Amino acid sequence: MLAKSKKNKKGSYQEVAFSVFLIFLIILGVGFLIASNLRINKRRQDLISQINKLEAEIKVKEKQNLELKAGVSQIADQGYVEQEAREKLGLKKPGEEVVSIQKVETEANKTQEVKKETSSPWNPKNWWNWIKNKIH
Numbered sequence: 001m002l003a004k005s006k007k008n009k010k011g012s013y014q015e016v017a018f019s020v021f022l023i024f025l026i027i028l029g030v031g032f033l034i035a036s037n038l039r040i041n042k043r044r045q046d047l048i049s050q051i052n053k054l055e056a057e058i059k060v061k062e063k064q065n066l067e068l069k070a071g072v073s074q075i076a077d078q079g080y081v082e083q084e085a086r087e088k089l090g091l092k093k094p095g096e097e098v099v100s101i102q103k104v105e106t107e108a109n110k111t112q113e114v115k116k117e118t119s120s121p122w123n124p125k126n127w128w129n130w131i132k133n134k135i136h
Contacts, residue, residue, distance in 0.1 A: 074080050085091045092098050 090098065
């Protein structure tokens with residue numbers, strides 16, 4: 001009888017140890033699954049934000065594409081080509097005269113520029129005039 005009770009104690013101790021080990025493995029597996037799920041959700045959010053950015057970029061590029069297509073159709077127009085040739089290249093049709101308007105600088109503008117130059121404290125002319133006034 002004594003031998004039977006020792007076997008039961010030994011068997012029950014092994015069963016408890018096996019149960020604790022099995023519970024530990026289950027907790028470890030569930031923890032791994034939770035961590036994997038969190039990583040997958042983070043990656044999903046990153047990809048969704050990247051998709052949104054790319055969709056916005058696609059809209060911008062489509063708008064630019066439409067503007068470029070409109071520009072191409074405008075360039076095909078003979079009047080546009082003629083206007084650009086006149087404005088940018090200075091070309092003219094036979095028999096036309098080109099008139100150019102130039103801005104004339106007046107004396108008042110020149111004196112204002114001179115005053116601006118001499119009003120700066122770091123202007124060498126100011127220093128030279130100050131030294132000459134101190135000597136005389």
